[in-house]
Amino acid sequence: MRRAWTRVREFGGEDAELVPTGEGVLGVARRAWQRSPDLAGSTGVLREAGLLVAADATLYDLARLRGDLAARGDEPRGSDPAHWIAAAWRVWGEALVDHLVGDFAFVVFDTERRRLVAARDPVGSRPLFHTRIEGGVALASSSRALALLRGSESDLDLADLGAQVAGTLLSMGTHTAYAGVEALRPGFLFAHDEAGTAVRRYWSPPDAPDPAPLGLEEAAEEFGILLRQVVRERMGSGTTSVWMSGGWDSTAVFGAGRAALAETLGDDRDLRPVSIRYPDGDPGWETPWIEATAGRWGAPVEWIDSERIPLVEGLPARAGRSDEPPAHLYELWNVELARGSRRVGARVALDGCGGDNLFQVSDVVMADDLRAMRVGAALRRARARRPLGWRYLVRHALVPLLPAGAAKAIEGLSGRNVPRHHMELARVPWVPERFVREHGLRERDLAVLEELPAASAAQAENMLYVTVPALAWGGSYMRGVLLREGVVARSPLLDPRVIDFALRRPVSDRVAESETKMLLRRAVAEWVPPEVLAARDRRTGVTSGFSARRMRAELPALLDRLEAEPLRLADLGIVEPRRFGEAVAVWRSGGGDHLRSDLFAALRVEFWLRGRDHG
CATH class of the missing domain: 3.60.20.10 (Aminohydrolase, N-terminal nucleophile (Ntn) domain)
Known part of the structure; x- marks a missing residue:
């Protein structure tokens, strides 16, 4: 005890x-x-x-x-x-x-x-x-x-x-x-x-939209009232920070919070943006949109230079002191945001987590279109996604339509794994198939993906985005990390009232042709500049460029350290050393950028095991 x-x-x-x-x-x-x-x-x-x-x-x-x-x-x-x-x-x-x-x-x-x-x-x-x-x-x-x-x-x-x-x-x-x-x-x-x-x-998100919903404009007005409330409730005393990118989620939180403060006489609290500045040309670069949103409210931005943020630095020490293997590739990225919050005097930080989960949906809407005989809509979306390949189209448009057990039967006849769910994740090649089967890893994931009934494939996806255990696994791990930095992070868009409101709205509020997040954008139109809320011809705020650079700079030293001792993961039968070594060699030679997250996953578990071995 x-x-x-x-x-x-x-x-x-x-x-x-x-x-x-x-x-x-x-x-x-x-x-x-x-x-x-x-x-x-x-x-x-x-x-x-x-x-x-x-x-x-x-x-x-x-x-x-x-x-x-x-x-x-x-x-x-x-x-x-x-x-x-x-x-x-x-x-x-x-x-x-x-x-x-x-x-x-x-x-x-x-x-x-x-x-x-x-x-x-x-x-x-x-x-x-x-x-x-x-x-x-x-x-x-x-x-x-x-x-x-x-x-x-x-x-x-x-x-x-x-x-x-x-x-x-x-x-x-x-x-x-x-x-x-x-x-x-x-x-x-x-x-x-x-x-x-x-x-x-005791709680599940709505499994179907309301059969007779409010119109979009009326719903946006009602949601704006709710959003101001949940953000106001989550603000701390004094200064609260918002970890603000230039996307639509965190800017919505910031705009709603500033609007809530402006309409409440005598509220002397402050809301300050803390943001990461990426180099021009980087896929994470959103500086103009961040400055426009902050400028709309006359708020100074606490900037953090992305090129000074480490990614995997000190992983062996961090893994050794963790209860379990570190759960987050962007742990140190979040630590820098927390330190930025402390510099502006904030103990509470708000983020935009939940926006992607609730206010948009993937191309699985093609399956719902086909099920409802909206063939033209499905074909238009399929043509737009054709560069992604036929496997992508099959996974999103046809796999959700298969009767229960059909994919498993196809597997039995073909002798090959067949996707049983469009959100099923691919496994890395260095974990033996024998280990995966023996421990039922695939079945464990599929059980989570299939446990909640829903009215449509799109509704099921949004329900999963807020109930998959991995969401809480990463978030609760980060809570402990951020507490050590003196900060509590809160996510207004994951308030159960927001979840309930969003998932009772028609799927057409989340995606229509090339547009997404229509409800969220309409709700905050008075508080966020129109150039920020406008549709974009490409995705912005992507951290892939940052993580690729940091990995190339920091990972070789960790791999050298890894190779100095036999792999504990191999001793436990979790990793096949030859295949893992081949993947490391590909990455070291300058290829296999897609491997970086998978390599990180192996490293954090390996160093956690070594930390236990070494006391």
């Missing part, structure tokens, strides 16, 4: 409290700067009559929640998130999760009923893991802490590590690197008492 609690404190911070319950213990550890009321608050473990609450949470829409509680004769007995959770528990019991809006992972222990309940918010912004131990259960924000508590830190889940290396990442986050330690999935509730343990989904 001491070793596990030490790890929780390393993960959380120096402001710690551990409370015996008679049934076990509850503890909270956070950094002292998080005690601010607009962050985590000053309450550690909340103790009220018959109730204990431990929460890593920020709650929103509190005026509505206060009214709902008051209508039932209750109110929070303090201002911190734990007080609101306790009040919601008293009124609704386990149904409290249907009434909370926020970024949260929490545990409630009802001492009278001897029942423990835990939940994680719908997009998994905060990590939470669980395990069985000595006839009971344990939960923590740190997976390694639970492995230490079990005394099984050396008992690794090879399937999880193999999935990270193989590129079967859609289900990442349902398991951990430690055998017997599982992640509580976003939008799920965990309950335990003497009768046993149950885990259930």
